[in-house]
Structure formats: C-alpha cells, structure tokens
Amino acid sequence: xVNDSELCEIILQYVKxxxxxxxxxxxxxxxxxxxxxxxxDSFSMVSLKTFLERKYKISIPDAKATPEAFDSVNKIxxxxxxxx
Amino acid sequence: MAYADKIREAYRKELADIRTxxxxxxxxxxxxxxxxxxTVEFPSGAPQQAVINLCANNYxxxxxHPEVIRAAHEGLDSRGYGMSSVRFxxxxxxxxxxxxxxxxxxxxxxxxxxxxxxxxxxxxxxEPFILTDQDVIIADRLVHASLVDGIRLSKALQESxxxxxxxxxxxxxxxxxxxxxxxxVTDGVFSMDGDVAPLDVICALAEKYxxxxxxxxxxxxxxxxxxxxxxxxxxxxxxxxxxxTTTLGKGLGxxxxxxxxxxxxxxxxxxQRARPYLFSNAIPxxxxxxxxxxxxxxxxxxxRRDKLERNTLYWRKALTEAxxxxxxxxxxxxxxxxxxxxxxxxxxxxxYKEGIYVVGFFFPVVPKGAARIRTQLSASHETxxxxxxxxxxxxxxxxxxxxxLKKDQIIAKFGA
Ligand SMILES: Cc1ncc(COP(=O)(O)O)c(C=O)c1O
Numbered sequence: 454x455v456n457d458s459e460l461c462e463i464i465l466q467y468v469k470x471x472x473x474x475x476x477x478x479x480x481x482x483x484x485x486x487x488x489x490x491x492x493x494d495s496f497s498m499v500s501l502k503t504f505l506e507r508k509y510k511i512s513i514p515d516a517k518a519t520p521e522a523f524d525s526v527n528k529i530x531x532x533x534x535x536x537x
Numbered sequence: 538m539a540y541a542d543k544i545r546e547a548y549r550k551e552l553a554d555i556r557t558x559x560x561x562x563x564x565x566x567x568x569x570x571x572x573x574x575x576t577v578e579f580p581s582g583a584p585q586q587a588v589i590n591l592c593a594n595n596y597x598x599x600x601x602h603p604e605v606i607r608a609a610h611e612g613l614d615s616r617g618y619g620m621s622s623v624r625f626x627x628x629x630x631x632x633x634x635x636x637x638x639x640x641x642x643x644x645x646x647x648x649x650x651x652x653x654x655x656x657x658x659x660x661x662x663x664e665p666f667i668l669t670d671q672d673v674i675i676a677d678r679l680v681h682a683s684l685v686d687g688i689r690l691s692k693a694l695q696e697s698x699x700x701x702x703x704x705x706x707x708x709x710x711x712x713x714x715x716x717x718x719x720x721x722v723t724d725g726v727f728s729m730d731g732d733v734a735p736l737d738v739i740c741a742l743a744e745k746y747x748x749x750x751x752x753x754x755x756x757x758x759x760x761x762x763x764x765x766x767x768x769x770x771x772x773x774x775x776x777x778x779x780x781x782t783t784t785l786g787k788g789l790g791x792x793x794x795x796x797x798x799x800x801x802x803x804x805x806x807x808x809q810r811a812r813p814y815l816f817s818n819a820i821p822x823x824x825x826x827x828x829x830x831x832x833x834x835x836x837x838x839x840x841r842r843d844k845l846e847r848n849t850l851y852w853r854k855a856l857t858e859a860x861x862x863x864x865x866x867x868x869x870x871x872x873x874x875x876x877x878x879x880x881x882x883x884x885x886x887x888x889y890k891e892g893i894y895v896v897g898f899f900f901p902v903v904p905k906g907a908a909r910i911r912t913q914l915s916a917s918h919e920t921x922x923x924x925x926x927x928x929x930x931x932x933x934x935x936x937x938x939x940x941x942l943k944k945d946q947i948i949a950k951f952g953a
Contacts, residue, residue: 471699491905496685497678499695515689 455509455537457530464505464526468493471500483526495520505529511536559878560901571600571791573917577894588894589922591912594787596760596869597841598917604834605790605827612826620819624651625808628819636825639832640796644758644766644783645775647801650808651820655755655784655795657813659683662751662782662797663691665810667720670694673713676722677701677734681753684722693720700727703738710746719748725768726756729903729911731870733761736772743777751780755795756870759788759835760842771867779803785824790831794820841916845869848914848923855927860940862947869914873930874907876944877951881908884933891929906953
C-alpha cells in the first residue's frame, strides 16, 4: 500500500513534468484544479491515467476516469485508493 | 410521457449554462456559393452583407470552381443521385474505385479507402489493426477531436506527447519499447495554430524506435509541399508515412468525404473491419465525380497551390507590417493573436462591420489566455481582397490600441 502523501508527491511531480513547460512558473498544489483550469486538457489526461496504471499495476475503468475525478491531485489520490 | 418535464428542465438548464459561459455557438447564414466574397446574414434576421471570407477551408478555391461544378453535373446525370447502400453491398461504382486509386496515387501510397467524412475515417482507423493493450498509440496533444475519439475506441494503451515536442515523443517511445506496436499519431498542419508537424524528425524517431506513423493531413492535402501532396512531401518523407487520413471537405473541393490511405494491408483491414465504412452509406456519385475532377486538377498543375502560397506570404507580411501579432508559420492558416477572449470577439465583430468575415476562437477551443482570430487564405483571394482585409485589420487594431504590441503588452492591457 502506497501512502497518500507519497502518492500525492509523485502525481504532483508528474503533472509538473508532463504538463507545464520549462519556463512556466504556474504554482500547483494538491488542490489546484487541473482540467477545469486548462493545465491538463481532457485528451492529454490519458498520459496521466496510463502512467498511474503502469506504475501501480492497476486498471482505472474509463467510466471512473472522468475529467471531474481527475481535476486535482487530491481527487486523483482518492480515486486511486478505490483500486489498490 | 417519456420526455418528462424534469428532464426537459435539466436540458434547458444545460443550454442556459452554455450561454452563460459565453460558449453558445450560432450559425451564420450564407446566401451565396462558397467563395472569396460571400453574402452573409448575421445575426439571423439582420440585413445581408457582402463580405470577404477569411475563414473557409477553401484553400485551393475549388469549392465553386466551374470545372468541378461541371463534373458534378455530369456525375449526377450519368450515375444518379444516391447509392442507397453501403460500399460492400451494392454501393461501389467504378468511379468510387477510380477516386480511391487517384487519392492513393496523389498521396504516393499503396491504396486508399473512402469514408463519408474524415471524421469517420479517423474514428474508425485504429480499431482494425491496433488490437490489444499490447499496442500503444502515442499522439500529439493537439490532434483533431476525431482522432481523439478514434483513439478512445481502440483497445490500445493511450499516450500523448507535448505538441510538436520531439524530445518528449522520444521519451515516450523509449518508455514503451516493451509493446508490440507503437503508433505515432499527428496532424500535418494543426488547425488552430497553423504550424506544421516536424515529420522528418517524427519519421526518424519512428525508424529508431520501431514505430508506425499515422498522419491526418486534412489541412494540407492539395497544397502543402512543392506539388501539393501534403506535409509529408513538404518535410521530405514521401513514402515513409504508414497511414494518411485526409478530407475532401477542405482544399479538395470542400464538399464532403474523407479517406484513409496507406500500406496495402492496413487499408484492406479497414475495408474488412472499420465500422464507419461497413455500416454507413457510400458517398454519392455527384461528389465522387467532382472529387475525381479535383484530383485531376491538382495532379496536372501546381498553379493553384502556388497562388495560395503567394497569398499566404503576402498576407503574413501585410499583417506583420500593420503591427499585428501573428503566429509564425508556413501554412495558409494564420492566427492573429489577441489572447483575451472578449477582445477576440470584439475585434471579429468590428471586422465584420468593415466587410471582413472572420471568427474569434477562445477557451476551450484554444488554451486559456490564447484567444485569437484564425484567418485562412485561399487561392481564390486576389491581392485586392487581401489589401482591403489588411487595411481593416489595421483600422480595428488601431481602435483597440494593439498595433505593435507583443503578447505581454496585450495581456497587460486586456488581461489573459
Ligand atoms: C485535422 C482535421 N481532421 C479531420 C477533420 C474532419 O474532416 P471532415 O470534415 O471530413 O469530417 C477536420 C475538420 O473538419 C480536421 O480539421
């Protein structure tokens, strides 16, 4: 079982690497909106889902992987806990 | 009653929310054939106005070309109006096969298969041969919505890379070396930015990391590259792309229809398995006959694509000299950057009053803080059209005090 804060850190780091440009100084935290703010669009979200599924060997069904459920790092952590 | 009041109210509220968010789309009525100059009624009920059209995908000016119209009439007279069948039952005339052959020849690929639209071509192109989660599709993050839908329908693992970022693509290719098939997916010319995919680099990476390449060249077929074959010709990779999807609905006459062209086996698999091909009616003979003429025209002379290229250079230079902030690029899609959503709407409205028809785009169609007016050139534009349009842009730009301003300055003035 991965602990929440570790998971949170890993996702946050992934989002920064994957979705922000190097010169982008947008600050994001565990509750920052990701999709509704336009940082992650609904298609590029697939990278995040694929990353989590591969890293943690889980499978998140498409019906659960909604833009709402992926809208902040904390929401994603909550969602993932259903599948561990 | 199945359509209960509660449901009706819920849908009405959704529509109201779309309006409140400023995202409600309204059609504008055109009272003339598609051309460089059109007659528009906007808003609905307003007096008709003659305007210069800078927002059609009529790149080659073939939408209302006399030879194309004549070919359409002949097709209608000799082959009838409708096929009343999907292709594989009794919906294939020899002119459908002729068009598929011509498209494949023009694109320099093995074979091609027609669809009712490129939206359908893209929606059904992955399922036939990307079969399991042992395969991975790695797509540019700005590919067209129809490719996104198609990718979602496939059973493959889905991945994306930052727009035109080759380092990022390479990282993803490395990461998925354990997969059976890697398929890179990109647009040739990206419709909102007008920039061109670095296909030469993409093909080199595909070779290095054993991947296939699928290209949507809808905004390029017929005019990008020296003889107009598309971005693969422009980037020097003719023959290296495995699959190209494209549309008959833009440069190639603008009516409707799309195709998947590519390696013989892949096209044949689409014929056997692609659902939008198997379960949707054949394209009508009138469109097929006209499209055959269009392919004859674009194969026999580069005159129209050359004129489009000249117009593009002329227009980019004129806007830059007028002091507008345009996205640099090589395609006939030239976005005028305004960054602020409201400003993009205000400028478009004022341009309409000046007789210039353009549309402002903002989030979620483009990223937040990247609102713009997308202008599109056509071979049917004459220098006088472009001069008039550039003068109008200058006048309206002056009114809002944005001439000569760069991104940061426009944002400082109007907000992002
Ligand atoms: C890049 C791209 N692909 C596909 C399509 C869909 O083509 P069609 O209009 O033939 O469905 C469009 C736009 O219409 C497009 O811009």
